[in-house]
Amino acid sequence: MLREQLGVRSAKDGCSPQGQCGCCTVWVDGSPRVACVTPARRVAGRQVTTLEGIDPDLRRRWVDAFVDTGASQCGFCTPGIVMRLAGMERRGGRLGEDEVGRALAAHLCRCTGWRTIYAAAVVAAGAAASPELRCRSGRGRDGDAAARQAALEGGTPQSVGAQVVEGGAGFADDTAPPDALVAVPDGAGGWAVGDSPAAARRAAGRVPGRNSTVSVRYPLEPPDGDFALGLRTTFVEPAYLELDASWCEPGGEPVSPLANGGAFGGKCHSAVTAAARRLADEHGRPVRVLYGREDVVRLGPKRPPIAAGVRADGTGVIRVARTPGSGDLEAWHLAVGDAFPGLAVEEHEVAGPPVSADIRAAGWAEGAVLRAAWEALSSGRTGAGHPVTVASPEGASATVAVDADGAVGVRLSAGAVLDEIVLRSYAVGAVHQALGWVRREGLAVDDEGEVLDLTIRSFGIIPARDMPPVEVVVEDDAGPARRGSDAVFAATAAAAWLAAGLPARWPIERGG
Ligand code: FES
Ligand code: FES
Structure with a gap:
């Protein structure tokens, strides 16, 4: 109702009707509620407040705090989180680490790693306690440079600033004309069309799925041989919060589903743009094309599972899973070769959701992690606390250590x-x-390749309370700016694996 009938754009849909991501959080009589599982009849006669409607000073303070601490990247999750935390402050709640961690349990953010959101809460609360400590968003900061840094890291044009925190980053589903028809996947490879998302979903006639209690499985057998190091992984969901969406006028260009985030490579070949163009032409009207969370899980590409073995001499085999409907994995093979030339790549057909070489650092990160772990093993530097250095093909370098206490x-x-x-x-x-x-x-994927984990909470994203402290030291060198986060990604994975004692299967804390 908020989005479709009242035109509110700050409340986002990241998972409805699952009620698990927090992107749609608003206040009902001043208390945070997820709107997507709150029927309008239940709030009859009560006051519903969205980010647009909160006290301007309160909003400004929280928005500035998020900008000043880098607590928002794509910005899709952010309005809901601001509503949660600003609501706590307004009701006189303490904004300590424990309280903020508990409050954030109702939310998911894929981009920021939570620690900057904790920092934003400290800054916002500090500014509330001493008004002279006003936040100074924008002052002394070059907005264009910030946007260029974000675009480099995110892999698509991005903006940085108050409008992003307020949910105004220009997401495709926020900019569609109000009279557009809506199309959703019909579950049989086509599209169900209606006047609204609800009508289109009714036309699709699909029953929502749920979490499974099935353990994750490892679709590839380990290669045969005498290996010093082995690793098997499973399907991993990119889990971007902004669902795939596009819209198009008849005869026009479809709007990109990558308005303010690269989706970790998961939307590079999203079907929504071509569908929006075709359906708009067919119907002679603007058409919005929307995936729900389950559609993303079923149709969107995953990080491909691997099974690898590395010998003591630094040679070995890495198997990669290829599934029906996957794109070409040639780039994946090449990326492994860049990172760890000693590995022979084998592609194996298995049942499962589509996989892609577009996913964040796919192939390269796997190779870099195996190489870093093999080097650490060879030199006896295994266990927690040993720093791991990884250099990316772009020329960035990250050194990461994961301590025994998790820091x-x-x-x-x-x-x-x-x-x-x-x-x-x-x-x-x-x-x-x-x-x-x-x-x-x-x-979790069954023998026929059907994904069983259909809700966003079942992907295993680390919640705020479980995210350890992270200290980042940035070195400013003279070369051109390069993407740094992929090197951090691979070095962290290797350091965490070493800290855990190099168990042969990921995810370490799930599965068999
Ligand atoms: S969209 Fe409501 S909780 Fe995710
Ligand atoms: S900033 Fe939280 S999901 Fe992107």
Whole structure:
């Protein structure tokens, strides 16, 4: 109702009707509620407040705090999180680490790695406690440089600033004309069309799925041989929060689903743009094309599972899973070769959701992690606390250590620093995603290749409370600015794997 009938754009849909991501959080009589599972009849006679409607001073303070700490990247999750935390402050709640961690349990953010959001809460609360400590968003900061740094890290044009925190980054589903028809996948390879998302979903006639309790499985057998190091992984969901969306006028160009984020490569070949163009031409009207969360899980590409073995001499085999409907994995093969030339790549057909070489650092990160672990094994530097250095093909270098108590230290050199706040934020986000990959993330897939984990909470994204402290030291060197977060991603994964004692299967904390 908020989005479709009242035109509110700050409340986002990242998972409805699952009620699990927090992107749609608003206040009902001053208390945070996820709108997507709150029927309008239940709030009859009560006051519903969205980010647009909160006290301007309160909003400004929180928005500035998020900008000043790099606590928002794509910005899709952010309005809901601001509503949660600003609501806590307004009701006189303490904004300490524990309280903020508990409050954030209702939310998911894929980009920031949470630590910058904790920092934003400290800054916002500090500014509330002493008004002379006003936030100073924008002052002394070059907005264009910040946007260029974000674009470099995110892989698509991006903006940085108050409008992003307020949910105004220009997401495709926020800019569609109100009279557009809506199309959603019909579950049989086509599209169901209606006047609204609800009508289109009714026409599709699909019943929502749920979490599974099935353990993740490892679709590839390990290669035969006498290996010093082995690793098997499973399907991993890119798990970007902004669902695939596009719209198009008849005869026009479809709007990109990558308005303010690269989706970690998961939307590079999204079907929504071509569908929007075709359906708009067919119907002679603007058409919005929307995926729901389950559509993204079923149709969107995953990080391909691997099974690898590395011999003591640094040679070995890495198997990669190829599934029906996947794109060409040639780039994946080449990327492994760049990172660890001693590995022979074998592609194996298995049942499962589509996989892609477009996913964040796919192939290269796997090769870099195996190489770093093999080097550490060869020199006896295994266990927690040993720093791992990884250099990316772009020329960035990251050194990461994961201590026995879980704390993460990062030293990053990525050429000239255009905006340190943005670069740090992406580095922390990469740490979060890498820890998730090693420890918790994976999708349960059955023997026929059907994904069983259909809700966003089942992907294994590390929640705020479980995210360790991350210290980032950024070195400003004289070269051109380069993407640094992929090097951080691979170095963190290797350091976390070493810290855990190099178990042969990821995710370490799930599965068999
Ligand atoms: S869209 Fe409502 S909780 Fe995700
Ligand atoms: S900033 Fe949180 S999901 Fe992108």
